[in-house]
Amino acid sequence: MNARHLTHPAPLIGQAAFTRMVMAGIDLAPIGQQLLKRAEEHPSDANTMMDLSSVMLLMGKRTLSLQIQRLAIEIQQLYTLSTHEKPTLRLLALMSPGDMMANTPLEFLLERSDIQLDLLFLKEGLPASEQVPDHDVLFVGIGESDANLPLLHQLEEQLRDWPRPVLNLPRSISHLSRDGVYALLHDAPGVVIPQTLRVERATLEALNIQRQSPEAWLDGGYPLIVRPVDSHAGQGLDKLDGPADVGVYLTNATQHEFFISRFVDYRNADGQFRKYRIALIAGKPYLAHLAISSHWMIHYLNAGMSESAEKRAEEEFAMVHFDREFACRHQTALTAIHERMGLDYLGIDCAETDDGKLLIFEVDTSMVVHSMDPVDIFPYKQPQMHKVFAAFRSLLLDAAKRPV
Template structure:
């Protein structure tokens, strides 16, 4: 049972955004790691330092070690503060996170950079659950993802959600809408939107398909070669492959150890010039914002493998895309974007998409944990900082509106 709010017993930490930025810029994190390890060995380390050490380990490629440290820290402390640079916080935000790797919770710190918002992060774990007395805050937001590792945390938050004492954004019961196989069913009949069926397939099913014992339609009606496959539960392109025929599928399975996969029909979304353009949108309170456009001669694009930093021509096109976004891309797909946002129902989420060869909005995936940041060099990407600040301002304004709305209601009730 949730009790009235109380002064928070938090542990301060350096934080996700600061440490990730240092790693992105090539700062050597070894000295900091050694200092934190020494404090742990001496028995003088604070909980926030332990969580920072966990993140440093993950940033340095030591994921398993980092997660062990994180779980140990969370076994005795759940609440952490990332201070604001402002002398006095203008708003207190409580982020509800899960005990998962660094990519499994919304990297909300980036969205709050430069604001007067104080961020408290409460980790909801199976063993500790939610505290009976919540820390004082003005607005809360669920930052745990739709991954299987977060299901227990989301269930605990969902149970408490009806009695939450402050506005609660990205409500836990809606996070599951972002699952790959659920998103298709949610968006499939929106006019002007194309989203391939993403179906779960076991290794046994795919082995039978590769051997010719079953047909594609026995997995899902619209599936055919060429198809896209990826191991279930993976992100950032891990294990993603385009399979042109049964032989390619057999070779793919021989290289993978996983037992469960997602499969979908391949969509050739190349533009007339032969290049692929993959777009990341940030949806804030129902409004789309351009986050980036990656341009490459390959279908499996991520911003890094598009090598945008090495092409002035690509960057010029991305700059125009951002500059004209509201009256061009967003206007062309306004009805599809509006309906997608309404059906997903989340206050904040990210969409990776493109335009198919019929001019429709082609949706690849949506989630609430993709990194939206302002770390790119302003010298190489001078058009990006203003766009990122626009997104950050929209996000912080949404938080303020929601908190203010409840405050005004309270005042009205008291009157």
């Protein structure tokens, strides 16, 4: 038999496992070399190709990662992650090609779970029914983006009479653009969300040469927040204090469409900015993290949480008392978000305003929620994240019992 064709392909390791290695300080380069060697020896081993794609992405080689991923999906569309010999439930997730922000990162929510996760990567709608694996619950993991909208619209019809319970309906996901979220939440009780507009590059150029002022379109003037359409994790995000900043921004930004909104100064009395990441599961909120920083653009990994015992103590307090404090203060707002977004699972990046309202930065299904922070530095996060994962597991089990 030709050694280049596998009888038993390697099991899928998965993005979550490789991300955990990175968080633990493990160099992925040697692992990448091993996967590359195996892929060259066994070019039909799609699992190895998909794992190699994940490693390349985590090593910062996004373009190469996506090229390898496309090759893997051409070989096979279905990938299985199972850490349990007798899984309690089989979850089929519909996925789109792309990086970690393209889909709901279900691997992180189900890490070391008794749930079998089957990832079905779609190219043009669902394949023939005989190619769809049997499952107990279907989860639409495809994230909102311009590229994914045609697929989401197609799935609306295909999933209308699906024979199994479906979580996160594609119609609701398609409303998660930044201007779409504003349209749904701008008048929600207890919520503050700046007006968000999608504009072409020419609009920003008009601001740059002062032919227009932001007040012509927005509910406020400078400073503005700007970011490219379909960007995440702060990529291309900036604060523009005046027309001169617009020119500098456009010099560095090559994209043709952007979202703009007025900047809300959400720093607290101590001069620190606080950003909460909330997982809303079946309408119930859970705190995934609280990042505290002296800079308005907060990402947990650069907020200095590992270096500050004081910040960690505040995050621990927020987690322990979340149900009695934050969730109670913003119960009206969080209920409205759940009802208006119509999603079984979503993430919210938000802050609190001085007058006690919930300031919304982003609502999405593609935010990473994980338990990978070092246990010796963040011991309090493990019980909190186990609570989140248990809630997500319950969501799946409850859905499986629903009549279709």
